[in-house]
Amino acid sequence: MPSRHPNPDPAPDGDPPRWRRRKDARPQEIVAAAMEVFAERGFAAARLEEVAARAGVSKGTLYLYFPSKEELFKAVIRAAILPNLEQAEAMVASAGGPCFPLLERLLRMVARLIATTRMAVIPRLVIAEAGNFPELAAFYHHEVIRRGFGVVSALLWRGIGSGEFRPMPVDPSVRLIVAPLLMSAVWRTSFDGVDGEPPLDVPALMEVHIDNLRRVLLRDTGDGAGAGDGAP
Amino acid sequence: MPSRHPNPDPAPDGDPPRWRRRKDARPQEIVAAAMEVFAERGFAAARLEEVAARAGVSKGTLYLYFPSKEELFKAVIRAAILPNLEQAEAMVASAGGPCFPLLERLLRMVARLIATTRMAVIPRLVIAEAGNFPELAAFYHHEVIRRGFGVVSALLWRGIGSGEFRPMPVDPSVRLIVAPLLMSAVWRTSFDGVDGEPPLDVPALMEVHIDNLRRVLLRDTGDGAGAGDGAP
DNA sequence: TCTATATAACTGACCAGTCAGTTACTAACA
DNA sequence: TGTTAGTAACTGACTGGTCAGTTATATAGA
Numbered sequence: 001m002p003s004r005h006p007n008p009d010p011a012p013d014g015d016p017p018r019w020r021r022r023k024d025a026r027p028q029e030i031v032a033a034a035m036e037v038f039a040e041r042g043f044a045a046a047r048l049e050e051v052a053a054r055a056g057v058s059k060g061t062l063y064l065y066f067p068s069k070e071e072l073f074k075a076v077i078r079a080a081i082l083p084n085l086e087q088a089e090a091m092v093a094s095a096g097g098p099c100f101p102l103l104e105r106l107l108r109m110v111a112r113l114i115a116t117t118r119m120a121v122i123p124r125l126v127i128a129e130a131g132n133f134p135e136l137a138a139f140y141h142h143e144v145i146r147r148g149f150g151v152v153s154a155l156l157w158r159g160i161g162s163g164e165f166r167p168m169p170v171d172p173s174v175r176l177i178v179a180p181l182l183m184s185a186v187w188r189t190s191f192d193g194v195d196g197e198p199p200l201d202v203p204a205l206m207e208v209h210i211d212n213l214r215r216v217l218l219r220d221t222g223d224g225a226g227a228g229d230g231a232p
Numbered sequence: 233m234p235s236r237h238p239n240p241d242p243a244p245d246g247d248p249p250r251w252r253r254r255k256d257a258r259p260q261e262i263v264a265a266a267m268e269v270f271a272e273r274g275f276a277a278a279r280l281e282e283v284a285a286r287a288g289v290s291k292g293t294l295y296l297y298f299p300s301k302e303e304l305f306k307a308v309i310r311a312a313i314l315p316n317l318e319q320a321e322a323m324v325a326s327a328g329g330p331c332f333p334l335l336e337r338l339l340r341m342v343a344r345l346i347a348t349t350r351m352a353v354i355p356r357l358v359i360a361e362a363g364n365f366p367e368l369a370a371f372y373h374h375e376v377i378r379r380g381f382g383v384v385s386a387l388l389w390r391g392i393g394s395g396e397f398r399p400m401p402v403d404p405s406v407r408l409i410v411a412p413l414l415m416s417a418v419w420r421t422s423f424d425g426v427d428g429e430p431p432l433d434v435p436a437l438m439e440v441h442i443d444n445l446r447r448v449l450l451r452d453t454g455d456g457a458g459a460g461d462g463a464p
Numbered sequence: 465t466c467t468a469t470a471t472a473a474c475t476g477a478c479c480a481g482t483c484a485g486t487t488a489c490t491a492a493c494a
Numbered sequence: 495t496g497t498t499a500g501t502a503a504c505t506g507a508c509t510g511g512t513c514a515g516t517t518a519t520a521t522a523g524a
Contacts, residue, residue: 021488021503044276045364048480058505060482069480128360130422132277141427172440179411182418190362195373200407208404212448253469253522280514290471292516301514471520478512486505494497 019057027065028079030055035076039121039189043073043129043136074139077126080119081144084110088151099159100218103177104210106151108203110181115202120185127186149174156217165217173217180209251289259297260311262287267308271353271421275305275361275368306371309358312351313376316342320383331391332450335409336442338383340435342413347434352417359418381406391449398451405449412441 033054037046048069052059066072088106095102114120130137152174159165184202192199265286269278280301284291298304320338327334346352362369384406391397416434424431 017488018486019488019504023503026503040363042276042360042363044274047478059480060506061504063481064503124359124362127356127418127422128274130356131272131274134426137422138426141423141429145423146427169436169440172437175415175437176412176441176444179415180408182415183407183411186359186414186418190359190369191373191377194366194370195378197373204401205404205407208401209408212408212444215447216444249522250520251470251522258469279512291514292472293470295515296469466524467522468524469520469522471518473516473518475514475516477514480509480511482509483507484505485507486503488501488503490499490501492497492499494495 026055026057026061027075030057030062030065030072031075031079034072035080035118038073038076038125039118043069043125044132048072070133070136073125073136077122077140077144080122084113084119085144085147085151089147092151092155099155099162099164100214103152103155103159103213103217106155107177107181107206107210111184111202111206114181114185114188121189123182123185124189148178152177159217163219166219168217177213180205258287258289258293259307262289262294262297262304263307263311266304267312267350270305270308270357271350275301275357276364280304302365302368305357305368309354309372309376312354316345316351317376317379317383321379324383324387331387331394331396332446335384335387335391335445335449338387339409339413339438339442343416343434343438346413346417346420353421355414355417356421380410384409388449395451397449400449409445412437 030051034046034051036054037051041047046069048062049059051072052062055062062072066075088109091106091109092102126136126140130140153170156165156168156170156173160167160170184200184205187200188202191197262283266278266283268286269283273279278301280294281291283304284294287294294304298307320341323338323341324334358368358372385402388397388400388402388405392399392402416432416437419432420434423429
């Protein structure tokens with residue numbers, strides 16, 4: 001099979017070489033291909049032969065850049081999630097003013113990622129393999145969950161400190177805020193299209209969630225702070 | 233390897249037979265063994281050899297009672313979930329009076345199942361294999377999710393109809409009510425004990441969730457219907 | 465005796481990871 | 495400006511192992 005990344009500056013003479021040395025481009029091409037295949041098949045069922053084919057290299061080449069299937073998977077997770085996580089951390093760290101609108105922006109941002117990108121498959125993949133690859137679960141917990149929880153947690157503490165939010169148990173609240181995101185990601189990659197159901201409307205779900213959170217998190221201010229259909 | 237279900241009424245004479253015909257008992261013993269193994273390894277990584285060993289039979293015997301690994305898995309799901317689902321359906325159908333306490337009972341019941349039984353692994357297993365076995369996902373959606381959602385949905389409609397609950401979009405609300413349960417189940421079977429974290433306190437999480445739902449679902453009644461730390 | 469029930473050896477297919485060999489590129493030297 | 499070692503990048507056939515599902519054979523029980 002010819003490379004899917006052929007000579008970008010074809011030699012004028014004779015036939016093009018069967019392959020080219022492209023040390024710098026390979027890793028990210030391999031990771032992109034692996035992302036596709038893992039997303040379609042899950043970790044265990046993904047075939048490295050197939051990853052290699054989609055990356056336009058041979059299986060042996062994979063092992064020049066990644067020592068094992070598991071490390072390749074970690075690289076996929078890092079590439080898919082870390083940039084977004086860093087963006088979220090920066091957003092919360094830098095923003096001033098009231099916390100609730102910031103939380104709204106955060107939730108909408110993640111919801112959009114879940115609804116529109118392949119990133120949504122990652123939680124499912126990790127959940128699936130956690131039993132057989134505990135080290136993978138630990139990696140994901142340490143690199144993603146802990147940091148993600150940290151972002152929301154910081155936001156809640158700030159809101160409580162300023163009096164904007166009600167006092168509340170922070171750890172359970174973080175989990176309850178995040179749960180619908182997890183559910184959306186899992187749903188979209190496991191049940192969408194099954195049984196003739198319409199696909200899950202992630203943004204709509206998120207708007208209802210945000211409305212609910214307004215009632216739950218915000219300290220009562222006397223005026224109708226909640227959604228519009230409430231008391232007279 | 234000797235059977236773990238040896239002759240329950242050992243023959244008085246000579247050596248006991250190498251095996252016994254136990255047509256009626258086999259299926260449930262096999263399903264119980266399969267539940268264990270699937271829970272520990274996931275669907276794909278579970279070995280039928282091991283299921284057979286734990287059930288005290290040979291692999292061939294499995295195929296006398298279940299035509300394939302997939303059908304065996306379905307049997308496991310049915311055995312683990314259907315009784316509880318039916319109990320929940322009966323509870324909602326038969327109970328009168330206000331809806332919110334009923335919802336509380338329902339949530340606490342499921343939370344207890346998730347926190348204390350092996351049932352909690354089922355969602356993880358289905359999620360994990362949904363990509364590779366779409367028919368399994370469809371089965372689970374049809375037999376479990378649809379009915380589970382139906383129970384909560386019925387409850388919400390009733391509460392809205394009676395004026396106990398605020399008007400609300402029912403489908404998203406059902407998902408938001410269920411999401412923390414799903415998260416708890418997944419967490420307990422994927423991340424508990426990882427990274428030195430204390431295990432998830434499912435009942436505590438559920439109590440916070442229920443408090444939140446009180447604020448979200450119940451129509452404002454003027455008095456302090458919400459949790460105890462609110463307005464004077 | 466007859467046969468439903470059970471066994472255990474077998475088959476065929478799959479795949480992660482390895483490694484001996486091949487090729488594209490580089491730079492030292494003519 | 496060739497030419498030619500030298501080497502890093504790459505290939506693909508191979509190994510060793512796994513496991514779902516099948517089948518020839520044996521025996522419990524009627």
